[in-house]
Amino acid sequence: MANDSERGKAVYWLIDPIGWIFPALRKGPADAAPDAASRWVEVPGHGAMVADASVDLMGATCLRTNLVTKRALDAARPGTVVEIVSDNLSSVETIPFMLAGHGCVHLGTLHLDGFWKIYARKLGADEGEKGQ
Amino acid sequence: MTESVACTTEGVGAATSRANALRAAAVVGFFVLVSAGTIITDARYLYFSAYLWFGFIYGASLQYGRFCMASAVRDLFAVGVPRMAVGIMIAVVLFSLVSAAVTVAGKSTFHASPIGLYSLVGGAIFGFGMVFTGGCATGSLYKTGEGSVSALLVVLSLSFAQALFVDIGGVLDAVVPASWTASAAAKNMPAELSVTAGWYDQFLAGYVWNLKSVVVGDALGFSSPAAKAFIGNSLVNAVLPALVLLVAIYAIWYRKGWLRKNKLTAPTAGAEVRGWWSMVTASKRTAIAGLVLGVAAGLQMWVMQTLQQKFGISNAGELLTAMGITEGLSLQETVFDPGYFYVTTQEAQGAAWVLAKLGVNLDDNIFFGMENGIPSPLANPVLWMSFSVIGGSMFMAFLANEFKLKMPTLEIATWAIAGGILMGIGSRIGMGCNIGAFFATVTNGDPSGWIFLAGMTAGGWVGVKFFNWWIERKMAKEAPLGF
Numbered sequence: 001m002a003n004d005s006e007r008g009k010a011v012y013w014l015i016d017p018i019g020w021i022f023p024a025l026r027k028g029p030a031d032a033a034p035d036a037a038s039r040w041v042e043v044p045g046h047g048a049m050v051a052d053a054s055v056d057l058m059g060a061t062c063l064r065t066n067l068v069t070k071r072a073l074d075a076a077r078p079g080t081v082v083e084i085v086s087d088n089l090s091s092v093e094t095i096p097f098m099l100a101g102h103g104c105v106h107l108g109t110l111h112l113d114g115f116w117k118i119y120a121r122k123l124g125a126d127e128g129e130k131g132q
Numbered sequence: 133m134t135e136s137v138a139c140t141t142e143g144v145g146a147a148t149s150r151a152n153a154l155r156a157a158a159v160v161g162f163f164v165l166v167s168a169g170t171i172i173t174d175a176r177y178l179y180f181s182a183y184l185w186f187g188f189i190y191g192a193s194l195q196y197g198r199f200c201m202a203s204a205v206r207d208l209f210a211v212g213v214p215r216m217a218v219g220i221m222i223a224v225v226l227f228s229l230v231s232a233a234v235t236v237a238g239k240s241t242f243h244a245s246p247i248g249l250y251s252l253v254g255g256a257i258f259g260f261g262m263v264f265t266g267g268c269a270t271g272s273l274y275k276t277g278e279g280s281v282s283a284l285l286v287v288l289s290l291s292f293a294q295a296l297f298v299d300i301g302g303v304l305d306a307v308v309p310a311s312w313t314a315s316a317a318a319k320n321m322p323a324e325l326s327v328t329a330g331w332y333d334q335f336l337a338g339y340v341w342n343l344k345s346v347v348v349g350d351a352l353g354f355s356s357p358a359a360k361a362f363i364g365n366s367l368v369n370a371v372l373p374a375l376v377l378l379v380a381i382y383a384i385w386y387r388k389g390w391l392r393k394n395k396l397t398a399p400t401a402g403a404e405v406r407g408w409w410s411m412v413t414a415s416k417r418t419a420i421a422g423l424v425l426g427v428a429a430g431l432q433m434w435v436m437q438t439l440q441q442k443f444g445i446s447n448a449g450e451l452l453t454a455m456g457i458t459e460g461l462s463l464q465e466t467v468f469d470p471g472y473f474y475v476t477t478q479e480a481q482g483a484a485w486v487l488a489k490l491g492v493n494l495d496d497n498i499f500f501g502m503e504n505g506i507p508s509p510l511a512n513p514v515l516w517m518s519f520s521v522i523g524g525s526m527f528m529a530f531l532a533n534e535f536k537l538k539m540p541t542l543e544i545a546t547w548a549i550a551g552g553i554l555m556g557i558g559s560r561i562g563m564g565c566n567i568g569a570f571f572a573t574v575t576n577g578d579p580s581g582w583i584f585l586a587g588m589t590a591g592g593w594v595g596v597k598f599f600n601w602w603i604e605r606k607m608a609k610e611a612p613l614g615f
Contacts, residue, residue: 061266061282061544062203063596066211067603089278089534090266093198097213097414100389114536 041083043119044108051119052080058087058115065091066098073102078124081107087115149533156530159523163188176451179439180513186432187517190425190473191274191524195534197421199223200271201566202262205592210600214381215415220571221374222412222422223429228370228575230430232361235576239437241471244578245563246343250335251580254562255569255587261554262566262588263595264547269475269555269565273518277525282540286552287479293556294480295487297332298499304331312338322463325501332560333498340563347577365577373574373582378412386411429473429571436471448513449505460485460507468504468514474568475521476559478514481506499560562587 041051055072057065065088076082082104086092096106099120107119167184170177193199197219204216234240245251262268265286267275272290275283308331316327316337327333349364390407391399399407413419445451449466452458461467468477484494484506495501509515529535540548559565562584564572570588573581 059538059541063206063210063263063266063599064603066207067600070211071607087536087538090198090200090203093415093417094203094207094213094215097215098211101212
């Protein structure tokens with residue numbers, strides 16, 4: 001029996017004739033998401049480091065992107081590097097301004113093909129002042 | 133470290149693309165062709181082109197600054213970031229100063245709105261809806277230009293919701309206060325409008341038209357046109373309230389972090405001013421966009437009024453009549469023609485034109501039948517501006533390699549349509565959207581815009597609270613964040 005998500009997708013494709021005509025456009029945001037595993041990344045200006053967590057927000061609205069990012073930053077352990085992946089320009093502009101309020105520093109933003117990766121590091125208690 | 137926010141690096145996939153530069157050139161080329169081609173056909177299309185190119189500038193600026201009033205309200209309440217609210221206040225100050233100069237020069241096209249609670253209610257519905265769509269009326273237009281299909285759904289649902297809402301009767305007629313019906317009937321309107329049937333007709337003729345409009349420069353009794361425009365309209369109604377809001381935003385959302393960052397425990401007045409200025413200039417991109425928007429919006433009034441004088445008209449309806457285009461004019465032989473930056477009404481006209489082609493009669497109401505008409509999109513100069521806002525944004529997005537065709541999920545599409553409908557209803561009750569009922573009003577001495585902003589902010593706050601609850605509920609069911 002199909003779950004809610006599958007039923008939702010089925011209804012969506014029924015009302016999406018463009019998706020039928022241009023199958024490439026049917027690649028939904030979830031399918032288009034970049035890889036999200038913890039791994040080494042090259043952060044501009046900071047060299048190679050481990051991204052401890054990647055929050056994939058491809059296709060999400062700005063409010064959802066900002067709210068989920070806020071939760072992710074609060075949940076991150078001190079010292080961890082968080083990667084936020086988003087294709088929402090408004091959020092990409094806003095998120096760096098959110099970081100200090102959540103005890104994080106902005107390491108950089110990477111503009112890739114159709115999306116951005118924002119890197120932030122959660123500060124430890126002893127280095128909190130640096131990030132404010 | 134927070135200053136490092138500007139360090140966006142272009143990755144391999146986003147390296148400057150020649151194809152995107154060509155696409156950007158094609159977008160400009162298209163509008164140049166439309167503009168030049170129509171003017172060559174008939175010089176009076178210059179009036180249309182003026183709307184078109186100002187729309188293009190607005191679209192490009194909005195995209196460059198990621199300029200959206202939904203962000204302004206939402207980011208403050210949801211994540212405590214004042215970037216966008218600051219940008220809007222910069223635009224308000226600039227627009228009001230240019231408007232004052234334009235008014236003194238006798239080139240203003242502005243008409244004040246009546247003062248009433250309708251602005252608060254309309255603003256609240258609009259603000260609540262825009263939180264769900266992820267963009268205000270202009271924000272949705274520029275995001276459409278960036279390739280967001282979800283934003284396009286917002287524009288469409290907002291447009292059709294307005295077109296249907298102004299004509300709706302039936303059950304809603306039953307909730308019209310008797311005083312509105314009596315007042316509307318007493319105005320002896322043309323019989324074909326049937327003003328005592330239909331909620332919106334009675335709302336307009338029986339309630340809104342009975343309210344008084346005020347321009348602060350007049351209310352303060354200045355006799356000098358310059359004092360009226362610069363002190364009353366600009367300083368008192370726009371600059372001072374904008375500064376007060378900027379100080380409040382600094383005190384509530386920015387000051388604590390800035391003082392902590394600079395290790396200040398007992399700041400001097402000078403330090404507070406530096407902190408405030410740091411907030412104003414934190415996002416240069418947004419501040420620059422606000423500056424361009426403010427100046428362009430003021431200049432548009434000057435240009436449109438100059439063109440009206442050149443063609444000897446006071447409304448584009450006269451121009452269309454002279455050009456032999458009479459289809460879609462209102463009973464007064466006018467069409468919607470504000471002469472300044474406006475967004476929602478022309479989109480309602482576009483939707484009404486489509487509905488009329490499908491056989492829906494929308495001529496028997498005040499909004500279309502008597503005031504704005506339903507011209508075809510090709511004969512609707514203000515709708516040209518909406519299209520070119522999309523075009524300007526698309527141009528800028530291509531130039532910055534930021535254009536991306538994005539299909540929404542079912543959930544996002546549902547929010548976009550539902551929110552767009554609320555925005556459409558809110559904008560009609562509030563007599564405009566974040567641009568027509570706020571940005572263009574407060575900058576021209578009309579305090580009704582601040583009432584709309586209060587409603588929009590309150591609606592946005594409720595929307596953020598609701599959406600936050602929704603996200604929390606949804607995330608609780610999904611996988612944890614993995615830290």
